[in-house]
Each structure stands twice: as structure tokens, then as C-alpha cells.
Amino acid sequence: MDDIKKIARELFTSGKVNAVLGYVSINGQRTKPFLATKPEETDNFIINKYILNNLTVYLTKKEILKYGKIGIFAKGCDVKAIVALLQESQIKREEVYIVGINCNGVCADFDMEFSGETIALKCLNCEVRTPKLYDELIGTTEEMPKADDGKLKMIRKIEALSSAEKWDIFEEQFDKCIKCYACRQACPLCYCERCISDKSVPRWIESSASKRGNFSWNIIRAFHLAGRCIGCNECERACPMEIPLSLLNRKMAMVAQEEFKYVSGLDPNTPTLIGSYDLKDDEDFIE
Amino acid sequence: MDEKIITKENLKAMCSELLKNNVDVISPLENGYLKLKSGDELTLDSKAKHTKASFKEYVFPKTEPIIFYKKSQSDVELLDVKMEDKQTVIFGAKPCDVRSIGILRKVFNWDYKDEFFNVRTNNTITIGMMCQFCDDFCFCTSVGLSPVSSEGSDIFLIPLDENNFALRVITPKGEEFIKPFGKYLMDGIKGKSEAAEKNVKFPEKVFDSEKVKEWITNNFENEYWNTIGKMCLGCAQCAFVCPVCHCFDIVDEDYNYTEGRRMKNWDGCQFDMFTLHASGHNPRDIQSKRYRQRISHKFKYYPDKFNEILCTGCGRCSRGCPVSMDIKEIVTGIGELANKV
Amino acid sequence: MQIGYYPGCSLSGTAKEYGKSVRAIFKQLDVELADVTDWSCCGATSGHVTSHKLAMALSARNLALAEKQGLKEIFAPCAACFGRLAVTKQELKNSPALKEEIEGIIEDKLNNTIEIINIIQLFQKIGKEKIAEKKVLDLKNLKAACYYGCLLVRPFNILHFDDAEQPTSFEELVKSTGAEVVEWNYKLECCGAAHSLPRKDIVVDLSKKILDDAMKHGANVLVVACPMCHSNLDMRQKNIIKANPGQKEIPVLYLSELIGLCLGLDNKQLGINLHTIDFNIRLKKNVEEEVAK
Amino acid sequence: MKIGVFICHCGENIGRTVDCVRVAKACSFFPNVVHSVEYKYMCSDPGQNMIKQAIKDLKLDGVVVGSCSPHMHEKTFRKAVSDAGVNPFLCEIANLREHVSWVHDDKEVATDKAIDLMRFAVEKVKRNAPLKTIQVPVTKRTLVIGGGIAGIQAALDVANAGYEVVLVEKEPSIGGHMSQLSETFPTLDCSQCILTPRMVEVYQHPKIKLMTYSEVEKVEGFIGNFKVTIRKKARFVDDTLCSGCGDCAIKCPIKKKALSEFDEKLAFRSAIYVPFPQAVPNIPVIDKEVCTYFKNGKCSMCVKVCGRNAIKFDQQDEFISEDIGAIIVATGYKLYTIDKKPEASEIKGYGEYGYGKYKDVVDGLQFERIASASGPTSGEFQRPSDGKTPKKIVFIQCVGSRDESKGFSYCSKICCMYTAKHAMLYKHKVHDGEAYVFYMDIRAGGKMYEEFVRRAIEEDGVKYIRGRVSRIYEEDGKYIVKGEDTLAGVPIQIDADMVVLATAMVAQTDAPKLAQTIGMPYDNYGFYSEVHPKLRPVESSTGGVFLAGACNSPRDIPDSVAMASAAAAKALVLFGSDMLEREPTIAFVNENLCAGCFYCKKVCAYNAIEVKQIKDKNGNVIKEVAFVNSGLCQGCGTCNATCPSKAIELIGYTDEQIYAEIAALM
Amino acid sequence: MENKTFEPKIIAFVCNWCTYTGADLAGTSRMKYEPNVRLIKLPCTGRIDPVMILKAFEKGADGVLVSGCHPGDCHYNAGNFHARRRWIMFHKLLDFVGIDENRLHFSWVSASEGKKFVDVINGFVNKVKAKGPFEKYEKINKEFVING
Secondary structure, three states, X not given: OOOHHHHHHHHHHOOOOOEEEXXXXXXXXXEEEEEEOOHHHHHHEOOOOOOOOOHHHHHHOHHHHOOOOXXXXXXXXXXXXXXXXXXXXXXXXXXXXXXXXXXXXXXOOXXXXXXXOOEOHXXXXXXXXXXXXXXXXXXXXXOOOOOOOHHHHHHHHHHOOOHHHHHHHHHHHHHOOOOOOHHHHHOOOOOOOOOHHHOOOOOOOOOOOOHHHHHHHHHHHHHHHOOOOOOOOHHHHHOOOOOOHHHHHHHHHHHHHHHHOOOOOOOOOOOOOEOEOOOOOOOOOEO | OOOEEEEHHHHXXXXXXXXXXXXXXXXXXXXXXXXOOOHHHOOOOOOOOOOOOOOHHHHOOOEEEEEEXXXXXXXXXXXXXXXXXXXXXXXXXXXXXXXXXXXXXXXXXXXXXXXXXXXXXXXXXXXXXXXXXXXXXXXXXXXXXXXXXXOOOOXXXXXXXXXXXXXXXXXXXXHHHHHHHXXXXXXXOOOHHHHHHHHOOOOOOOOOHHHHHXXXXXXXXXXXXXXXXXXXXXXXXXXXXXXXXXOEEEEEEEOOOOEEEEEEEXXXXXXXXXXXXXXXXXXXXXXXXHHHHHHHHHHHHHHHHHOOOOOOOOOHHHHHOOOOOOHHHHHHHHHHHHHHO | OEEEEOOOOHHHOOOHHHHHHHHHHHHHOOOEEEEOOOOOOOOXXXXXXXXXXXXXXXXXXXXXXXXXXXXXXXXXOOHHHHHHHHHHHHHHHHOHHHHHHHHHHHOOOOOOOOEEEOHHHHHHHHOHHHHHHHOOOOOOOOEEEXXXXXXXXXXXXHHOOOOOOOOOHHHHHHHOOOOEEOOOOOOOOOOOHHHHOOOXXXXXXXXXXXXXXXXXXXXXXXXXXXXXXHHHHHHOHHHHHHHOOOOOOOOEEEHHHHHHHHOOOOHHHHOHHHOOOOOOHHHHHHHHHHHHO | XXXXXXXXXXXXXXXXXXXXXXXXXXXXXXXXXXXXXXXXXXXXXXXXXXXXXXXXXXXXXXXXXXXXXXXXXXXXXXXXXXXXXXXXXXXXXXXXXXXXXXXXXXXXXXXXXXXHHHHHHHHHHHOOXXXXXXXXXXXXXXXXXXXXXXXXXXXXXXHHOOOEEEEEOOOOOXXXXXXXXXXXXXXXXXXXXXXXXXXXXXXXXXXXXXXXXXXXXXXXXXOOEEEEEEEEOOOOEOOOOOOOOOHHHHHOOOOOOEEXXXXXXXXXXXXXXXXXXXXXXXOOEEOOXXXXXXXXXXXXXXXXXXXXXXXXXXXXXXXXXXXXXXXXXXXXXXXOOOOOOOOOOOOOOOXXXXXXXXXXXXXXXXXXXXXXXXXXXXXXXXXXXXXXXXXXXXXXXXXXXOOOOOOOOOOOOOHHHHHHHHHHHHHHHOOOOEEEEEEOOOOOOOOOHHHHHHHHHHHOOOEXXXXXXXXXXXXXXXXXXEEEEOOOOEEEEEEXXXXXXXXXXXXXXXXXXXXXXXXXXXXXXXXXXXXXXXOEOOEOOOOOEEEOHHHOOOOOHHHHHHHHHHHHHXXXXXXXXXXXXEOXXXXXXXXXXXXXOOHHHHHOOOOOEEEXXXXXXXXXEEEEEEEEOOOOOOOOOHHHHHOOOOOEEEOOOOHHHHHHHHHOOO | OOOOOOOOOEEEEEEOOOHHHHHXXXXXXXXXXXXXXXXXXXOOHHHOOHHHHXXXXXXXXXXXXXXXXXXXXXXXXXXXXXXXXXXXXXXXXXXXXXXXXXXXXXXXXXXXXXXHHHHHHHHHHHHHHHHOOOHHHHHHHOOOOOOO
């Protein structure tokens, strides 16, 4: 890997940015997001198999925005979020300096040895190992371990079940929800000023972590991300209750692809899936 | 009562008996503190990592109705919630979890007595267990606890070997509880449990909570808050998995045209809505202010008011933080700043 | 390529030569015809005028058998069989209630997913390239009038493979044999069909017009793809000549026979020798000379 | 809030199946309802007075009327409420007639449903806000799209009332299809003779700005305030210099390369051409596709012969912007194309009729040209293939119309009449000729129409055969028409010299495109939709856009002219006041909550969402939020539903109101 | 237990211009149909937010009907096109989490299709009747009921 600290420092010294979002190591492999506001703060910057966070989530946070032009270290999947944010007018291209990382997969979690067993599921079949958008590209792509896409299998399995069986699965999963909203806060595309779940007039989504409040929340969260979710899977990683949120997100992404040939986060100039229409959109389910 | 010895098998048998008597038995399993369905599920692994969430849920649920109402044209009829009179046994909790009930009791019985909490905790027996797990996030010793602390437990277990536990009765409530189970107990052997306790690895004490409190008192506007707080995403994962975070929100929910319920729900100080005024003004308008509140509440305001640190050093919030913010590291940082002063 | 095969009654009876030539040429073209085992009547003619449900049930039974055999497509060379099977499939698809009822009658379940294809569609599937590749002789001496009859491209709301009023797919195929195709007016006119037995006079009248129009436009052979058409145009041609002194003969070939000639098969292999009207000697001779070369 | 509930029996219409007394009683127990009564006819004066009186006596600030559909009497009751001093938008209607009493039999069940609907309405009205109608100014200029007879009539009517008109025609000349016609039914007036004066009047009218060879490119804005961009296509002739002498066309060496559109491809025209001698304006255009200059730069004969140097090969398309208050769409029709399959795969052509294959099988407009004195044969009946006079002509009606399997299911309306006219014109000139008409039904509804058809049959001896034609083929120079005489029940065969297909009027190919440009609805056939087929037949549902002529559905000249005048009248009604009132049902943005994702902008069909910058006190942009242009917003609420955080709300149908209705279910 | 046949509660979200008017037409034509459906009038199908559908279930609906103008006929030009796209995503999502497709019905009913309106209502009511009460949702709705 290139000398990450040097690259980060240079962003400051060349005057390209006012602050840099990167990863710093905690102890050995574990990393955490960090916003360097001075060149010397980049000394702990690191790129390894454990740069799990999608730093683009910070690009819409007020406290980060005030620094002006931001440099960001971004994997291909993270860049998809940047593309989506561009499509949705949340950032201006010239306000973000993207250091794209040629990615060979990250680990599913910290404290694990990287291998085909522990590679994050989102990395399997990744088509953006080289980011689609960047100002500068670092690293090289190498062979990546192969693994079974367990989540996809699970989706297919659920699809084949009866409605009642599906319901039981999700009722049990959603019941675990404690409404901590870590999924929402960790999502780079959940940037609403006021989440609909926090709105009380009217209260479309009950704030209680009751069964029905949880059901509504999880459904609407998935729907609001339908056609937008870029699959970074930060929501699922953030969830303390280990709810398999990616099942819903991926299912929606699959529908988007099957119905509209739409893959989110690839091109900032594509019209968004919701927000555009085609005269030939599927009609069969409508009487 | 003297210290006794009980085998794992007998502990399981005890559980089974409790379950038969319609008692809820909660114990840390692989996926968290769960209601046991049978005694055999009991693992009692003192080396296990902390569960994702504490057992707070069982004494202070994530959501519960506190009143029901029925509306008519001009009137509202209120109906009390009937609490189930059911005994709960928390079995084999870590010292840092067990301690939480004592800390919480203070805030729930200060100006207003929270009957829901009180009924539940009064019906709860806590069986603590010595902890043999310690990772980078643990810091119970810095907040006045230890892996062998039995504070808050009614009964305390000390693993002696794979199959045998020393059983120490701590409170009269515990004494009362254990009576029917005398058949499972054997006499203890002097010194064995003390030796086991001595073998436990204690987390290093990393800060002086008194000094931390003092620094916080004097440094409300310190740049440090901004430095650490801006990376926080503003979720409430930390608060909701915390054994002692206890903020709640009250909302009314209709379930039909005329009837509804008033719910008490967990809330978290990291949410931007937490302090949003009706006027639109928000005194804690940015994340670092909210993060300052979290730390200050735990290490200054609560100690000031109740003489208890609102933290048991379990490290859960750090383990689960999506952006790996580490409360231990952050408060240690405060300690260092305090030392410099 | 393997394909399900529903021969139907005609191909082993009145249209033996059609059946024979179909088997012969598809073998040549590397298509394996997998017969629907225990096939029964398709429900055509007397079937569907007697009882709608009987006709449905008969076809449905055959479809169910084919499904059980694991066939994905079945090829029905007879235009009537093809029509019955295709219509049944469509009607059962449109009405789940009817499907349920018919399933009750045949005491069998039907997924109703089988594709039913006729001879032209099968050739289209195989591709003209394949015919060109296997071609032994060029039938350039033949001037063919391609006769669709009423059933081949109908019912068009089910078939959709060619324009029902101005079809061209038949001609396209015949062209690949090297034969010339003539533009004529009667390619979709009625041959008299099932009147063949009760009202011979109608057949004589209608079929004569077809023969005349074909010859008038320069055809020296008529090509058909339906056993009923063939019997009216070939078998009844003698009657037509008898009723109309001076009427000339014109041989009537099945499409499969024509393709067979092009693939180098002989009259016997194709059953052409069974026709009432001799495949014109001169034409045959030309063909044989080519083979000799 | 104090809500009054008023239940109408509607005579017996509601009362028969809904127990109005029970409904009123039930409503009286709803929270906030302080008054609940029923009455025989709520919409009558005494009924309305009951409402007004109750408002005064009980100081009601919300009213719910359980009555007929709001589409009937919402305005009535709102007005009554308003007269009593309460904001009219604090009145809601529950539809107890169309949606309850008329559609259910069981009185118990119907009454229960009525109570539910009342509860919905009460819950909604509680959350209604007092609203004010929106006032917008009106630009008193009219855009007429299409210069056929409908467009001409509409333009003249508006201009004669004293208001400016911009008339846009995509062809080089106005006149439309009517200018191609020979004579018109049922009077047999010469079409051009009656049309040409009108065309000239348009050209000379001081209030009409005529733009031929031009197309509407973009329409922005809204009723009373449209901004229209018009593309003036390059003619390659400077219309300010050209004197219309016609020398260029005479000298143009291209004579047999381009088929005349005006003569329906039965004759040739030059590369530089005026479509027909009476064209308005009489200024030629150059057909770039065939002109030698544009092909290889070798010829410039027209430049040489033009005494006024009006030929400009370098002319470019121009874009002209106009401020417009009302739009009259009069884009007309085209004929059903039968020689090949139309684009839509479900529609099959009429290959069996041989149109396009046989020269002497022609369509209705081609026959008009053959019959026309200004046509390629100067009005002599000659068949296109060999110029011989046809002695036997078969006319086939309903080609493309009333035929779901091959064309469209609608009746093209004019074909019965024009076929009778064709046959009659033919018989008048070829006395020994035979004319056969194959018809399905004869539809001759119209003043003097039936008489006209009878005349063709009885006086002129046109033979009408009821039946369809199955096939036409050529044999020995004759066209064998095979069909069925369904009255006689026999197959029939006619060896004709010529066949005329009465092809249907269909929507213009690019009709949907213009509809999308303007933002108005169209039906499955591509005809523009009126708001109400009976009561608002010339208005499109887009405010300020009116319809005239065959762009709305097949219609003949008198109907088109009548419709054009009606559309003109509608435009003039609009110009009758300086300000317009609009329903206040529009979207509104809560700027605090808006995160500026602009999904609302993406889904808005009216470009009503604008970007607004929020600045701090120092003038720095803090964020960009959505802003609703209240003039453009039509109130569909798609933005509201799309906004993930509901930062944009549709006034009158807010989330809170809808929620309340849902919550009132049980 | 209960001899009474199950009468489902159904909420319909309809647009003002087509389906609501189509329902008016069914009324003026005195057609009869099942009484189980309660219409909520919205300006356009574009206004229908999936949260409304979910809320209707939450409030005890056994089925939800959504209906508006045919494609191309939208009073607001494109509201129904946007709605259709949303529905594609939403109904697949609901199907995936186990809300039976038979409980959520989409249709186009124009102002002139009084008959179709009747057919749609009757068809859907019968479908939901066949499904029975929405017990799964009822169960999560009744998690905290008055001392139950």
C-alpha cells in the first residue's frame, strides 16, 4: 500500500482540502474513522483489511461540513455512496476530494483473521473494487478470496417460503429492534433533517420498540432506501441486535435491478430510480 | 449462611425447578441475556465476553405501557396498567451488570417512585458471578468495581473449576431465595473461593474518577469535547446497551379511534431530538455537545446527585460503537488532561 | 436438439407420407423427435364439434403426458393438431376455473408451460443455415406455390409468429431449398376442409380455385403443411379433373417432402410415391439427375 | 374545535337505504361534534340556511355535510359555510349517496358505512386549515397550435374579440386537411372555395401572428402565464424578401424525386416548393432531403432565378419565445396507415387489402385529391396505375376503425359520410360507372346527413352492401374484391377497377409528444382528453389549455369549427378578468426539515419546485432547500408522497389529515 | 365459534379524478357492490405514500386497495407513473416480509369505468374474505392492549 500518511499530508500541503476523513489504527488491526484537520493529525492514518467504516456518512454531518472542502479515503463501495449523494444534491463534487482505494476486500469484523471465511459479504462479487469516481487512486487490485454468498442464498430461501413463514421470520427479527437507530445513523444515505420515524404529527412510525413500531420502522427504512441503498452494509454492522437488515436492502436492490436494470451509486448523472419513471414500467400486478 | 458449593448440574436443576414454578430465569447466553426455556440452556461461562446488551431490558423494558386510555366525546378515561406479579431470577450476571440495579434504583426513586421499575426489581433475584473476561474495553476497576465484586448481587457465584461453583449468599433476599434449594448445596471448602478470586485478572485502573469529575466541572467549553465528539454518529447504541443509561421518552399511541396507550420508551442523549425544544431551538445542537453530555452525566452529574458513577466499566458501548469510539480511551484522556492541570 | 413430437392420427393414417417424411428429414437435420408416449386424439374435427370440454380434455391429456415426460416443447406437424393443442393451452391459461375442471376430467395435473410449435416454427428454430448446410441438391426447377390454408397461421391472437393475412414465413423456408416461390392469391383460401366427406362438390369447387390460381401464377408444384389440405388438393384432384375436362394436374407436396428432396432423400423415403398425383416426371427427373451428379 | 354535522336525506335517495337519523345520532357522539342534524334536502335553501344558522348560533368552526358526491355539491356547501363567516375550506363532504345509498341494499350495513365515512370526514375537518384561494395574473394572449380549419376558426374568433393570437403550424402552409378536400358533405361545397378566404383573413389579421413551418418546442408556466418556445424551422427562404412569384419552383430541376404531400403522393413536386397554389403564406420551402444543393452543392438554380435574393441556404432553425395566457390545441388527425404494420405491435395492418401493393387501392384522402379540381388529375376520375377511367369502384368503410383486431375500436365518425360523398362525386362525373360500398352500419347522424346518404343510394344509384371485405387481389388488371353480403347471406365477389378504403382518422403520430410538452393527458389512442366528456368537452385537464377539432376525437368540419369557437370562447372567458383564482391545494415546504434531496423536484410534472438557498446572517449559504412556485403547483401531492421526511406537504391533503382518516377506520 | 361470516375491513386510497369519480359513476348507475371498502380520497395516486398503506394495516385493515387513473390519463400527467414505480418496489418489499399479495391490491379505474370499479371492489373483497382476518398483523397490533 502506498504511503498513506504521505498522501494524506499532501492533501493539506497542496491546499486541496481543509480536512481529511481517513482511518486511524487503534491497536494493531482495529481501525476507526478520524477527521484530520491538521497535517500532523494524519500520522496515524492507515489502510488495511479492517477499514470497515463507510466514511461518506460524515459528508452530510454538520460538524464535518463546516470545514469546507474535505478529502476522503473511500473504497469502491463507499464511492457509490458519494455518487448517490451527488445524485441527491447532498454534496457538491468540487467540495469533496476523493482518494479512491483499490480494494481487495475487507474483513467482516475486527478481531478476525482475513480469509475467505471472514471476508465481508458485501465484498463478494464486488464490481467496484476500483472506485467509479475519484480524484486520485491508490493501491492495486489483487486476487480476492472467494466465498459463498450466504445472504443471497438466504434471500432466495425466504422468497420461496409462504407469506406466513416469511412473516414469522421477520417478525422475530424485527422484534429484536431496540430503536437505537444505529442503522440509520451509520447509513450514508440517511441524511434527512428529521427522520420520518422521529416525526410525531402524524406519527406514521410509532417510536416504541414495540412489535408494530419495529415492523413499520424496518419496512419503511428499507423502502426509503429502495433503489438508493448502495450496499455498504454499515446498517447491519452497526446494529447491536444483529438484525439482518441487509436481507431487505439487498432484496430491494435485486428488485431494482430486475425491474429497472438499475444499480445505485454507479453514475451521478443517472436519474434516480424513485423520481423517474418509464412508460413501460411493470404493470402486471395492477388490475 | 456460610459459603456453599454447588455443581453446574445442580445449578441447572435449580433453574429447571424455578422454571417449573413459573419463574422467569434470565441468563447470559451466546446471543444475550435471554429467558431460559430449560435449565440445560444455562452456560455460566465466566470467561465469556459481555453480551451485546445488558439485562436492563428485564427491569426497565425498551418499551412498556404506563397507562391506557379511552376517549369519549368529551372525556378521557384512564386505566392503570396491571403489572404481572412474577418472580424473575437473573442468573450468572457479570458483576458490572449486577451493579446496575443499585445505581438505577436511585434515579427511579428520587423525586418520583417509578413503580414499574420497583415492582420488577423487587421481584428480581440477582445471582452474580465472578468475571474472568477482560479485554481492551473493560475498565470496571476505574469506576470502583472489580471482577469479583458482589455488590448488587443477592447471591454470588465463584467458579472453582469446570463443574463446581462457590455460592455466597449476599443479602437476606438471597438467603430467603436459596432456602428451598438446600438439597443442591454442599458445604464449602475454606479458602478455595478466595484463591479463585485471587487468580482473576483485573483490568488496569486507567483513570481517577474523582479527578475526571473535577476536570469536567471546570472544562465545560474545553476543545477536547469537540475533538472527540465530532466523530460520533448520533445513534443510541451506546445508551441502549448500557446497563445504567436510563433516559426515557413518553409517547401516546392510539390503537384505534378511541383507545390508546401511553408508552415509556428508551431514549438516548445522542439523538439530536433529545433536547430539541418546541420552539425549534436546540441547546445541544451539535454532536460534540451531546457527547459531552453523555460523559458529563455519567462522570459528574449523576455522581453529584446520587453519589454513584453512572458507569460500571463494562465497555459495552465501546465494543458496539459503529465508529469505534471508546469511552475508556476518552475518559482516560480526560484523566490525563486532569493530571496535566 | 431433442424435441417432443405429437404425430396425431393423420400422420399414421391418411397422411402417412407426411409422417414418414417428417421423421426422415428431421433425422437428417439432427433433430431427435421424442414421441409423446401413449398419445391420443387431439380433439379436432368431430371432437370439438361434439363437446368443447371433450376437445379440451383430449388435448390437455396429451399436454399432461408430455409434461410428465419432461418435454419443454412439442412439435405437432398436423395443422389441426397444432391448433387444438395451442388453443387448449391458451384457454386453460386464461381460465383457472376451466383448467381445474379439465384437470378433474383427465385426472391429472397440468402446469401448462409446454410450448407447442408447428412445422414452420420448428424449421425457424433449426434455422435456414442448418438446411443450407445439409443441402444436397438445389430445387431450382421447382416453382412452388406455398399454400397456408386456414389453420397454419391461425388463430393469430394465439400464434403471433406471422401475419395472419399476409404471411411470408412459408415462402422464406421454401426459398432455402432453391425452389422459386410464386406470388399468388389463394394461399389462405379455404380448401373445403372437412366437407371432403359429406359435400365433395364443395371441395371440388374450392380446391379447384386454389389449383387454378397456383398454376395461373406459374407454379409447377403446390406445397402444403396440413394433412387435410393435402387430401383435398391431392386426393381430390382426380375428382376435380373429372368434373372439369381440360383441367391440368399439379403435384402437391408436403413441406417436409420438399425439404427432404433438397436434403437428398428419395421419393420412397419421403413417401412421395403414395401421392395420387404423380410428382411430375420431368421434375422428378431433374431432381434425380441432380442427385446423380 | 366545534364541528357541526349535517346529514342530507336527498329526498329518499340517501334516506331509503341509510338510516339518516341513526347516522346523525352516531355523529353527535364523535369528539368535537357539537351539533348533528339531518334534513330532507340539505342543498336546498332551507337546508343551507340550517347550516348557516347553526354556524351563527353555535359558533361552529367546522362543518361536515353527509350528502351526495363532493363533485356535485362541495361548492354549494362551501359557499354556504363561507357566507356564514367560516372559511370555506373548513367544510368537508362525506359521500353518502353515490358511495353508500345507491350502491348498497342492506340498510344496516349501509348505515354503518355511512357512519364510518362521516367519522373520516369529521376527523379530516378537524385538521383542515383555513385557506385562501390563490390569485394569479393573466397574460391575455392566445397560442393556437395547428392551422387547420379548427385552428383558423379559433384564431379568428379570439383575434376578432381583440386579443392577440400566435398561430403555429408545422407545415409550410395553413389550411390543414380541409384544403386537400374536393367537396364537402352534405352540401357539396367546394372545400377550398370556403376555406381560402379564411386562410387569407388569418394572414392579414393585425392581431394574429402567423408562424408556419414552426413547432412548439417547450411550454413552461401555467394557466394565464405560459412561456412558450417555438421552433421556427429553416425554410431556406427569407419570408421577408420572398414575393411568392413561384419562379424558383418552376425552374427547380428536381421534378420527379419528391412526392407531393399535399397530393397524398399521387403527384410529384419540386425540391423548392409551395405545397399548393393557394398556400398561405405563399412562400416556398426547400426540401433538404432532395435538393441538389444540400446533397452536393452543385445546383443553385433557385438562387439564380430569384430576383429578390430570398434564397438563404444558410438559414438556421430559430427559437422564439412567447408569453401566452391560453393555449388552444388544434393539431388535427392523420389517416390510419394501412400499407405496413403500425409501430404498436398489437395493431395489424390490412395486408389483405393490398394497399401500397396495388396502385389503384387508395385511401380516403387520395381519393379526395383525385376528385379535386386542383388535384393531379384536375378532377378527372383516373386511376393511378394507368390513368384509365375506372368503371367500377369499390368503397370499403371502417378500415382501421371499429376493428379491434386490426385497428382501433372507436368509430371514426366521418367515414360513412365521406364515402357517400366520394361515391356520389364519382357517379356525378362517371355516369356509367358503378359504385359499391361495403359498410358495417351507416352512421349518418347530423343535419342533412341521412338525407345525403339516401340521395347517394336512391338518386345516384350507389350500391350499398352490408358486409366486410376479406381480401382483394389483382387478376387481369381487375381487383377482385371478395366479401360477404350479410343481408343476403352470400359471399360476394366484385371485379373492380379501383378500390377506395375509408381509412380511419387517427391521432397524429407525435400527439403524445406534444401532450407531454404541454403537460396534458391523452387517451390510449393518442387523442387529447377533455376534462369531462359532457360538461367540459373543450377543456383539457391542464388549466388554460383548450382543445379544438380532431385532435380530441374524430370529427367533421362543422363539429371542428363549433368546437374551435367554443375553445375560443373559453380562452376569452379566461381573459375576462385580470386575475385568476385557483384552488389553494398546493404543496408547501417546511424549510427546517428539508434536507434538499430534491426528489420532489424530480417527480414534479410542472417544474413547480425551485431551489432556494438558506443563508445565515452573514450571507453564507447554509443549505439549499426546495421551494414551491405556487403558480406552477397543481396540487397532485406526488412530491409529498416522495419526500422521505415529509418536509413538503400538500395543503388540503396533509399527512396529518390523511392519517386521521386512516385512524378513524376502527 | 363464530357463525357470522367474516366481513373484512378494507381501506382504499383512490385518486379524486378517476377512481373516486368512477365510484360516483357506479353510484349514479345504481350498481351494487360489497360494502366493506372505505374510500379515502386523494388528489392523485402520486400522493399515496407507502406509509399510509402500512398505517392502514396497523389500524386494523384486512386489506388495502389502491386505485387511480390509467397510465397516460393522469390528471397531473405523471403522478400515476411515479406511483406505479413506488408500488413496484413497495409491493415486492411487503411480499418479501410476508404481507400476502392478496391483501394489497392495485388497480386502474377511470372515471368512466363504474363497472370496473364494482368488479375491482367485489373481486378484492372476496379475495380478502377468502384470506380471512389479517391475524398476523393483528397479533403485533395487540402486543400491548388494555390489560390484556
